[in-house]
Amino acid sequence: MTAHHLVGLPYVADGDEAQVLDLTVPDGHPGARPVVVFIHGGAWREGSRRVWESSEGEDFAALRAVLLDRGWATVSVDYRLTDVAPMPAQLDDVQAALGWVHAHADRYGLDATRVAVIGDSAGGHLAQLVGTTRHERETGRVADSGGRCRIVAVVSYYGVSDLRRLVADRVAAGCGEGESGEASPEGRLLGVDPALPSSAAVADAASPLAHVSPAAAPTLLFHGKQDCLVPDAQSRRVAAALKRAGVPTEVVLVDGGHADPVFYTHPDLQQRALDFLGRHLEA
Secondary structure, three states: OOOEEEEEEEEOOOOOOOOEEEEEEEEEOOOOOOEEEEEEOOOOOOOHHHHHHOOOOOHHHHHHHHHHHHEEEEEEOOOOOOOOOOOOOOHHHHHHHHHHHHHOOOHHHHHEEEEEEEEOOOOHHHHHHHHOOOOOOOOOOOOOOHHHHEEEEEEEOOOOOOHHHHHHOOOOOOOOOOOOOOOHHHHHHHHHOOOHHHHHHHHOOOHHHHHOOOOOOOOEEEEEEHHHOOOHHHHHHHHHHHHHHHOEEEEEEEOOOOOOHHHHOOOOOOHHHHHHHHHHHHH
């Protein structure tokens, strides 16, 4: 397979060095390509869009290859991390990247009406948040340009859905508290301890679970049953809420821990993602 691969494209004019994306458009497929946008994890404090292409320590590249073979364009996004800016900067950046896709769709042969968002861990949190807020138009939160991309599906790999109860879920799973409090990754994301009652409104505003409605995007959730960093209760809880709201939702629980390569390399799990995305991207 041949493809056009463009690296380090700024999606915000004169923006932060992190506000860039990579675009790959496969050759040999007629018409405008559906787009799969990847959001990396790293506890909102580290990570890079480049894991989507490199198998060093990760296996995202295995999944990306099958998506490109299907004829779908892929976009991988960097965003401002918590040492630069707290929430909602991360959501704003993803929305701005979606706005870039919309604005450049004709130039690169993309179909901005058929866009799916994939993320892992912290990126899964942001992907879910894009899906559950896709019809919200809060001033300063969701860019109008990003809203014009039609988000037709979300795939979250071991993503965070409920910031308030993340530590409690670890304790309930027998994993101990792990990092907690205002100095934890989620604390740095919000600037407060999400577990405190006084922080409930701030935590809920940034939690996909709190935004679930019948307008949310169809969602596929993968999660490891032995995940002690982000327990599978996070995906099970948001899946139940999405289903109650009538949103097409699937949850796949796998024997494995956080960021297990099996999520991306096992043929059955690859096919599960392809089938789900195909139903929505090719409808």
